[in-house]
Amino acid sequence: MLEVDGIHTYYGLSHILFGVSLRVEKGQIVCLLGRNGAGKTTTMKSIIGLVRPKQGTIRFKGDEVVGKAPYTLARKGIGYVPDERKIFADLTVGENLEIAERKARNGVGWDRARVYEVFPVLKTIESRRGGYLSGGEQRMLAIGRALMGNPEFLILDEPMEGLAPLMVRLIEEQILRLRETGLTVLMTEQNVASALRLSDHSYVIDDGHIRFQGTVEELKANDEVRRKYLLV
Amino acid sequence: MKGKLLTLSVLVLIVGMLLAACAPAAPATTPTSVPATPPSKSAVPTPAASVPATSLGRNIKVGIVDTYSGPPAAFGNEALKGFELALKEINKTGVLGAKIEYAKRDEKFAPDVALSMAKELVLQEKVDVLVGTINSASSLAISGYAKEQKVPFIVWTAKSEKITGANGHRYVFSTSENTAMAGKAGAQGLAKKPYVKYWIAGDDYEYGHALAESAWNNLKKLKPDVQLLGQTWWKTGEPDLAPFLTQIMAAKPDAVILATGGAGMTNALKAAKSTGMSDRIPIWIHTATDYSVLKPLGANAPEGVMGTMDYHFYYPDTPDNKAFVKAFQDAYGTPPGFPAYHAYNTAYFIADAFKKAGSLDKEKFIDALEGLKIKSPTGEVEMRACDHQAVLPMYLGVTKKTSQYDFPIATDIVALQGKDIMPSCDDIKKARGQ
Amino acid sequence: MGRNGECGVFLAFSAHPSLLIRESQRMELTLNLDALSSQLVIGLSRTMILFIVSAGLSFVLGVLRVPNVAHGSLYMIGAFTAYTIMAALGNNLAGFWLALLLAPLVVALVGLIVERGLLSHLYQREHLMLILFTFAIGLILNDLVKFAWGAEYRSVMPPEILEGSLTLFGLAIPRYNLFLLVSGPIVAVGLWLFATKTKIGKISRAAAVDRDMVGVLGINVSWVFAASFVIGCYLAGLGGALVAPTLSITLGMDHTVIIETFLIVTIGGLGNIWGAMIGSLIFGVGQSMGLLILPQYAVVFPYAAVVIVLLLRPTGLLKSVW
Amino acid sequence: MLRVEAAEKSFDGFKAVNRANLVVEEGAIVAVIGPNGAGKTTLFNLIAGIHKPDTGKILFQGENICGLAPYDICRRGIARAFQIANIFHRLTVFENVQVSVLSQQRKSGVLFRPAQNLAVEETNSILASTGLLNKARRVAGTLSHGDQRILEMAIALGSQPRLLILDEPTAGMSPEETTVTMELVKHLSQARGLTILFCEHDMDIVFSVAQSIMVMQHGQTIIQGEPEEVRQNEQVQEAYLGGALSLSKETSDA
């Protein structure tokens, strides 16, 4: 579904990604692991088009997407949940969801009611402003908001960051449920344990290079990679 | 790509408009060529052929510095038309065999720009006479430069009494009436009325204050029992004057002296009408009866407002004035306003002075201009020798709708003679500290 | 923008000889209730014009982060266009309404061309560059107005039913001011409905906070920006059209309005439309009330108000998106 | 040397730091660890004076420094290197450090002497000790991320601090850079007798360098003690490593 091939990305003049490549197949949950500043978020932003790689190609459903504006990618079916709490603080929860709503191509799409089914908490705080939500609520809202665009492919940037264990469990469950509906997921994580519980395939990124790729089992077996590039 | 194209096309469009804007000026001659083509669409078609040998030896060159952008541009353009009309007539016969040509510069109502432009005209264009401008500060600035360079400078629209008063000198002249004269004229009119309690209001700048001061001081002299209830000053360009006028009405004065001009005048008249002030309280405003103010207002202009005015195209109803108005109307499609009248006179002052001087010498020109009398559309006008101020009559009238025009005109006009409303030569000497 | 600034001076700072204050008797009469209420009405109507224009400025500031120095020029174009329409159709109600309808649309169209053709390529630049750009646009628009309409003063009348004044509380209040009094809240409510009830309004509020994130949700931000800029221009044009019958339409009318609206938007909190409302109230009502108490100082009011507000609240009265 | 007592700070009702305690002894290397969002950066901001604590005390050399302006705190001897490279992008590398050195020497206000001839030796020695000397003429904005982080630290060193605060000094660095950086930190501590307070995600680094470790969660101090003590603390394992208990055991075994 997604093929990233040798992308080099810069912020201004500083070189962040050095030839990052990764593949995500339909229906998979793929996990990109790495420490703070390793280049995870930059990879995600390169895919969604928020920063433009200077070199390399990114193909989504077979089409080249480098240089496309983020909104066209979203319309092609990529949903993005950023790592910072990018909830629109002035808008209520309901409005945050509403502006993201788009008609589904195949009829049955996401609407507010369905998001509230997945995250019942959001319904109870529907009219609260985004700026007054707790971290967990913001996270759920961000995921719900991305779902409103009926993505086939969901990018989650550190969905568990800063959440209490209970909340982590809840989000994990929801991600697994979403996969069952046919959604493909690419997520980044620092919390190795959580990521490994969810994903089918994993990549380890460090300092802008992909240092490891393989199945979850392979990663579990590879102590050196874990010690060197992850925190454990 | 699409965006780039759009950008490019917009830029091209802008450049195109730019060229269009410059187009009329495109054939402008290089600064050194003698018969300078006036860089204006409506410029006089000065014959480009070389001038036959004359007693002057070359054409007379006048440099105009005036405002052609921003709100006062209306006055600048009007004055230019009057000047052009006069030149057309003068150049038919010529001045001692020569013609008068001119170069004009926009001072943008900024004295520093005015100075640059005056210097350009004197140093580059080598003009014989400078004329201008609507802006009193610019006029005073140029006046200082004219004194230094010993170039005659004739002010044709600015109304500050300082120009020929306190700041006057040998090289500066004024062919326009000034605030001292206007205020005195207004005072003479008001003194005949029974009003006692006055309120003064106006544009908060030099013109407004000077006018109000002159009117009030003269009124006090003529009628010592008048009282001033209060004053209101708003900043020039204040869009909505209704709150100011209602505040004045609340104080219930017998009459109001409104010192405003230009665009502010239109605003004031509109507010006077909409607040009903013009129906309830007598108002005197200098230039309220000006047709260029009343025309755009049309039926919306208030009736019954007292105004003093230095020129009306319909008064005095003399053959000379009619001829002038007709010539102007034929050339430009509108009747002349007061700046056109003054500029027209200025052209004749220049022509006649050179005729009298018989040479292009600037000092001789000044000597000739002092005390010179010309035949203006409204009768003889003298350039007073002691202060270089043109002696002009003033017309006191009241706005009224007539069937003849679709805007109010001044009626019940009383003409006040120039010598009666001007400061005496002694007063001028005192002001100049001599 | 020319430099026609020498106009516009206020404050009884020092004694100009004509300020014969000693002679004038302070009128206790001026402080009666009638005067107060009539000044209030007129001050409020002035507030409305200021609000409509500054709301447009604030909207563009908030959503696009563009300090649009050309806003005054757009207002002026609105007034001139309204003049042309009203003059062409004569002094009747149809002409008036048509002008109110069309003039802002013309201005919006100008805005659309500027935004699509030029501004949309500059959003990544520093604020100073955007100021420079809109300044340049203002210069061009002003000269184009001079080119198209000439330098003469223009004036239009309100339609007959809005002409003259009504007597309220024994004092005359111009009918047109009462009309403005109604139109302001209509625009305010309209803006409020737009911002809170329509999807594009909500999107523009979201874009004000985080434009990237809006794009990621599949919304073409570029068009949201264009729409927002056009709305800002529309409001400038509407302000110009509404104000046209109350004053003379001249070159340079952009000047006073641009500085006043920028000050209003600043004290209200940059980009906060309700802040613009409060700022307009302070300027409009504050000034007309100030007239009753200190007529000499009324015109120093805007600047003094800004100084006081900003020293007490360095980022404006209400929350700013900046 | 530095003592934080029950400091609290909330933003819009959210308690970023909630009764945090910290003790830093003279000459020690102290680490603060905790999950993302635990309040480490906010705590550092409180110490550096960027925010003022709502309640609590921050004592530096026995003096309460709460509410002092950042520049004042710096002049008292606390320098800080930031988490994201926080440098002067348009200045050269040399100038970046020089600004800091000049400020320390109270020469920032000198008007008529060419800056390029002032404080050259001090600046160069700092550049040399951080390995940036050969890049001294480069415009800082053009440096690589890793170099910017090192420059960040060099700027902090320019103020000749007694206490150096490092916010995730090795984030975004390669293992080699990390090693170099931590060697530098150790060297600074030993050679200059500098007291160092840092926060870090890399547990290897923390446990190999720090002499004392403070653990934070939800803005609260859980424990402060020697590495071994912290490692053994169950509450820490539960809180900090979340559900990954089994993995963390693996690590400590390894």
Added chain:
Amino acid sequence: MFKGIVGSRWRLPIAAVSAALIFAPLIIPVFWIYILTLIFVTALLAISLNLVLGYGGIYQFHHAVFYGIGAYTTALILTKTSLPMWVGFGAGPLVAAASGLIIGWFCVRLTKLYFGMLQISLGSLVWIIVSRAYSITGGDNGIHDIPVPTLLGSSNGVYYFTLIIFMVSLVVMYLIVKSPFGCTLQATRDNPQRCEAVGINVRRHQLAAIGIAAFFAGVAGVLFVGLERSVFPGLLFWVFSLEVFVMCLLGGWFTFAGPIVGAAVVVALRTSVSIYTDYWTLVLGVILILLIFFLPEGVMGFLLKRLEPRPIEEGRPLADVAG
């Protein structure tokens, strides 16, 4: 003192330009000498603004106030008092600097656009006072025909006087820019928060910079009096400030000499274009837009980039180790 401050490649051009300027009156017509003098005055004003705008990153929206204050101070001393002329010429910059510190003191607690708007308000209050104090300042008519020393009586006299003061001011300002103070000022522009963290009192530093900038604006104001012998409230009107602002951006606000170019372009264009068309602001607007699109760093910024390309990135020496 100057050693090494000016790059060797610049010495020859600078010497050539200086020589050309010294001998200019022998060749150029007197009107263009006047325009050149006017350019010096305006350029000095623009550079003084750029001290705070380009080097300090401060949104100094109403810089012309200090220019006007300098000019008015001198004008008033020359016309209303019997003090020696040099007192008038010396007092202008000092009063300007003092007012810069007073206005700056209020403004430095604000940032960016808020700073700019507060300054416009405070500056406008000064403008109101100046244009309203009729008995002292002549109100909006201004003061004209100001007596100046006979030295300034001829156009060459004014030219050389202005040139010398201009050059001296340039050197002093260049030294300031290159001094620790200037270096620190640039650091506060790039990253004020970081500056605080290395012990710099950012506000006080900015305030000092505003004072210095106001001083040189005052010098420019004094030169204006010497040249034009007139002052008027338009000198401290906000639109004029905006024009000066535009000169800096147009010339290149990250370069030292950029504002000179900007001032020269605006003054020369204003004079020459005005001869041909009344639509000169349209011309300026189009030029500005072309510039924004094609030379975003201003004229000098563009030239410098051409002449002194920044070092190319060298990659990541430490990082390129495969894992």
